[in-house]
Amino acid sequence: MKDPVKFYPGAQTGQGDAGDSVAILKSRASRRAFIKGVIASGAVAGSATFLFGGLSGCAPDRPVAGAVERLMSLKINGRVRRVDVLPNETLAMTLRYKLGLTGTKLSCDRGECGACTVIIDGVSTYSCSTLTHMVADREVRTIEGLEGPNGELHPVQQAMIDELGPQCGFCTPGQIMTAVALLEANPNPTREQARHAMSGNLCRCGAYDHYLNSVMRAATSVMRAATSVMRAAQEA
Ligand code: FES
Numbered sequence: 001m002k003d004p005v006k007f008y009p010g011a012q013t014g015q016g017d018a019g020d021s022v023a024i025l026k027s028r029a030s031r032r033a034f035i036k037g038v039i040a041s042g043a044v045a046g047s048a049t050f051l052f053g054g055l056s057g058c059a060p061d062r063p064v065a066g067a068v069e070r071l072m073s074l075k076i077n078g079r080v081r082r083v084d085v086l087p088n089e090t091l092a093m094t095l096r097y098k099l100g101l102t103g104t105k106l107s108c109d110r111g112e113c114g115a116c117t118v119i120i121d122g123v124s125t126y127s128c129s130t131l132t133h134m135v136a137d138r139e140v141r142t143i144e145g146l147e148g149p150n151g152e153l154h155p156v157q158q159a160m161i162d163e164l165g166p167q168c169g170f171c172t173p174g175q176i177m178t179a180v181a182l183l184e185a186n187p188n189p190t191r192e193q194a195r196h197a198m199s200g201n202l203c204r205c206g207a208y209d210h211y212l213n214s215v216m217r218a219a220t221s222v223m224r225a226a227t228s229v230m231r232a233a234q235e236a
Pocket residue numbers: 105106107108109110111112113114115116117126127128129
């Protein structure tokens with residue numbers, strides 16, 4: 001059996017306290033880089049449920065008998081996307097497997113975990129429990145739509161990095177979309193209001209406090225930005 005001590009930072013080098021500190025700093029830096037990658041692209045491993053064929057909501061090999069796809073125009077992240085949609089197709093399936101917007105995750109596929117959260121007309125919504133046909137005339141935003149005009153991260157994404165919010169990162173896009181919807185409706189929430197707003201997003205890694213810290217940090221930077229815009233307008 002392997003000796004777990006050998007895999008502890010600094011143990012292999014035998015550098016004692018100094019070696020430990022360097023190794024821990026390196027591991028924090030690489031963890032920050034990992035989180036940055038996850039948050040920027042929403043790219044984490046796909047849902048195991050999907051791989052094993054457990055999802056409903058338009059699995060292409062199991063269409064409802066007699067169901068016919070209909071061509072729809074959807075407003076996604078400020079663009080009109082044309083796509084063929086089955087009558088029983090969920091928005092999560094359309095986004096991920098027809099439009100390639102895989103930042104939206106699928107996990108429970110039954111409205112329990114929040115991994116699939118997107119924003120529809122300003123409201124955070126479970127896309128696994130929303131039929132695509134119901135959003136024909138509505139504005140849908142996914143994690144991919146948060147990117148600024150020059151590729152900059154949304155303040156919530158940046159705060160997640162600064163607070164080292166995610167652990168595995170699977171629930172992160174959903175957490176971010178809920179936080180964005182919250183701060184757009186209420187830019188200055190109390191910690192309790194933020195906790196309540198985020199309560200529909202489960203995290204198997206239990207990173208709830210980190211996520212909450214991130215939301216509060218993002219709220220501070222959103223408020224700061226709003227204040228400086230107001231000051232600039234007054235001085236102009
Ligand atoms: S995948 Fe939609 S709520 Fe869990």
